[in-house]
Amino acid sequence: MNVARQLYQLCEIDLELERSEQALKEAASRRGESPAVVGMRREVAQVKGHLEELKSQQHPAEWEIDDLVTRLTDAEGKLFGGRIKSPRELASLQQEVEALKKRRGELEDKALEIMGQVELTEASLAELEGRLKALEAEWHQQQRQLAAEIERLEEVVLKLKGERGQLSAGISAPAVEVYQRIKKQKGNAVARVAQGRCRGCGIALSTAELQRVKGGSLMQCGSCGRILFLP
Numbered sequence: 163m164n165v166a167r168q169l170y171q172l173c174e175i176d177l178e179l180e181r182s183e184q185a186l187k188e189a190a191s192r193r194g195e196s197p198a199v200v201g202m203r204r205e206v207a208q209v210k211g212h213l214e215e216l217k218s219q220q221h222p223a224e225w226e227i228d229d230l231v232t233r234l235t236d237a238e239g240k241l242f243g244g245r246i247k248s249p250r251e252l253a254s255l256q257q258e259v260e261a262l263k264k265r266r267g268e269l270e271d272k273a274l275e276i277m278g279q280v281e282l283t284e285a286s287l288a289e290l291e292g293r294l295k296a297l298e299a300e301w302h303q304q305q306r307q308l309a310a311e312i313e314r315l316e317e318v319v320l321k322l323k324g325e326r327g328q329l330s331a332g333i334s335a336p337a338v339e340v341y342q343r344i345k346k347q348k349g350n351a352v353a354r355v356a357q358g359r360c361r362g363c364g365i366a367l368s369t370a371e372l373q374r375v376k377g378g379s380l381m382q383c384g385s386c387g388r389i390l391f392l393p
Contacts, residue, residue, distance in 0.1 A: 164378025166352075168333045169341050173352040175329065176345065179322040186315040192308055196301040201296045209290055212239040213283045216276055223273045227266060234262040337380055344387060353388040362388040 184216035206339060241255045330338055353362030355375055360367065363386035367375070374381050375392045383390055 165333065165337050165380045166389060168329065169337060169389050170352045172326065172329055172341065173350065175322055175326045179326065180320065182315055182318045182322060186312065186319060189308055189312045189315060196229045199301050202297055206290050206294055209283060209287045213287060216280050216283060217360040217366050220273065220276045220280060223269055223276060227273060230262055230269065234259065234266060237262060257295055311344045341389065344389060346371055348388060353383060354392050355390050355392040360386060360390060362386045
């Protein structure tokens with residue numbers, strides 16, 4: 163096998179190796195927490211906190227209503243029990259009963275409002291938790307697929323490196339040095355020749371140059387400096 167063909171094959175392996183390593187790097191960067199899942203967890207935590215706050219307001223209101231009902235029952239018992247005869251005391255009790263009823267009505271309205279907010283918040287929380295569960299399931303599936311893709315790419319990279327090492331070992335050291343220098347400068351070190359032109363830069367080759375390329379000599383394009391290879 164001529165040197166130009168060997169270097170062309172080496173170039174093909176290097177290009178595939180670079181693509182695979184880049185794909186592996188991108189796949190590895192996608193591992194970890196999902197921003198959508200993290201955001202949804204934060205939203206669920208906020209709604210849970212709001213629900214706890216509402217419930218902390220609901221219980222004292224209910225307890226105060228129970229206390230007022232007890233006091234109101236006691237006051238009405240005195241008012242209508244017939245024991246108190248004094249008009250002044252009866253009037254005072256009547257005012258107390260009215261005040262207790264008013265306060266009870268206010269607290270019941272507040273308790274109902276809080277209860278409504280609790281129900282709405284619980285419904286909102288259930289919806290968010292359902293969405294979070296679906297997002298987490300999707301994320302776990304993606305992570306499993308990503309792990310499998312990373313494992314596959316690691317095997318591809320390892321295989322290509324082995325092939326590259328085996329191929330480069332069979333090429334003369336000076337030729338590999340020329341290849342590495344051009345690769346560092348151009349990225350793609352070897353250009354195919356098609357229809358008498360370098361496919362790297364498009365320049366037409368002379369008859370003498372074409373003959374040398376056909377003979378498999380290590381020859382560089384006079385324009386772009388890439389190693390020329392004629393399939």
